[in-house]
Amino acid sequence: GAGVSQSPSNKVTEKGKDVELRCDPISGHTALYWYRQRLGQGLEFLIYFQGNSAPDKSGLPSDRFSAERTGESVSTLTIQRTQQEDSAVYLCASSRTQDRELFFGEGSRLTVL
Amino acid sequence: AQSVSQHNHHVILSEAASLELGCNYSYGGTVNLFWYVQYPGQHLQLLLKYFSGDPLVKGIKGFEAEFIKSKFSFNLRKPSVQWSDTAEYFCAVNPRNQGGKLIFGQGTELSVKP
Numbered sequence: 385g386a387g388v389s390q391s392p393s394n395k396v397t398e399k400g401k402d403v404e405l406r407c408d409p410i411s412g413h414t415a416l417y418w419y420r421q422r423l424g425q426g427l428e429f430l431i432y433f434q435g436n437s438a439p440d441k442s443g444l445p446s447d448r449f450s451a452e453r454t455g456e457s458v459s460t461l462t463i464q465r466t467q468q469e470d471s472a473v474y475l476c477a478s479s480r481t482q483d484r485e486l487f488f489g490e491g492s493r494l495t496v497l
Numbered sequence: 498a499q500s501v502s503q504h505n506h507h508v509i510l511s512e513a514a515s516l517e518l519g520c521n522y523s524y525g526g527t528v529n530l531f532w533y534v535q536y537p538g539q540h541l542q543l544l545l546k547y548f549s550g551d552p553l554v555k556g557i558k559g560f561e562a563e564f565i566k567s568k569f570s571f572n573l574r575k576p577s578v579q580w581s582d583t584a585e586y587f588c589a590v591n592p593r594n595q596g597g598k599l600i601f602g603q604g605t606e607l608s609v610k611p
Contacts, residue, residue, distance in 0.1 A: 415597045417597075417599065419601070425603060425604075426503075426587065426601050426602055426603035426604045427541075427587065427601035427604075428601075429598065429599070429600055429601070432596065432597060432598050432599075434596055434597055437596075440595070440596060440598050442598075475540075475541070477541075479597065481597065484529055484531075484546070484591055484597055484599070485531075485543045485546065486533075486541070486543070486599060488540045488541040488542070489540065490540050491540070
């Protein structure tokens with residue numbers, strides 16, 4: 385596609401439920417990133433995929449968070465047993481390896497009640 | 498742990514005023530440096546980047562940034578701001594020995610009064 389696509393754009397869930405967020409990167413982009421942005425705060429790095437290499441998971445805040453990516457295509461971020469503090473906008477970005485310029489999606493706004 | 502600090506949380510300027518937004522990082526190795534901007538209602542987009550060479554980098558819309566290695570800084574500047582520069586600005590650092598991992602600062606909200 386022309387840009388990074390994320391779905392859903394908005395998700396409201398109850399505490400304790402699992403949620404899945406999806407990201408479609410720009411075709412041909414080998415790198416894919418997930419960030420979390422809480423209200424009024426900066427971008428918090430969660431995870432980074434580069435081609436077929438092992439992902440850098442160093443930013444995942446707890447074992448309730450996981451992400452997968454098949455090859456150089458779609459990625460899903462899963463949050464299990466959601467908590468109210470998980471409420472945030474989850475941003476996905478992709479890039480070509482060499483120039484590192486990130487192209488961001490519109491984000492998925494998660495609200496945990 | 499590496500971190501990126503943007504000292505100004507919210508900056509308010511009048512049109513034609515000069516702008517400087519501070520960015521400091523804590524990583525001591527070789528880094529790539531970026532400024533991203535998020536205009537109201539839009540998603541983040543690249544403003545400028547530094548990989549190597551001339552430490553004074555020119556970006557879009559008249560913005561520039563200077564890399565000062567000794568100060569671990571990459572400050573963003575613009576000689577004369579416009580109302581349309583109202584946005585949130587994020588500094589980001591890619592430590593080169595960490596692959597493509599990109600660490601963002603907290604962001605600085607810029608409001609330009611017409």
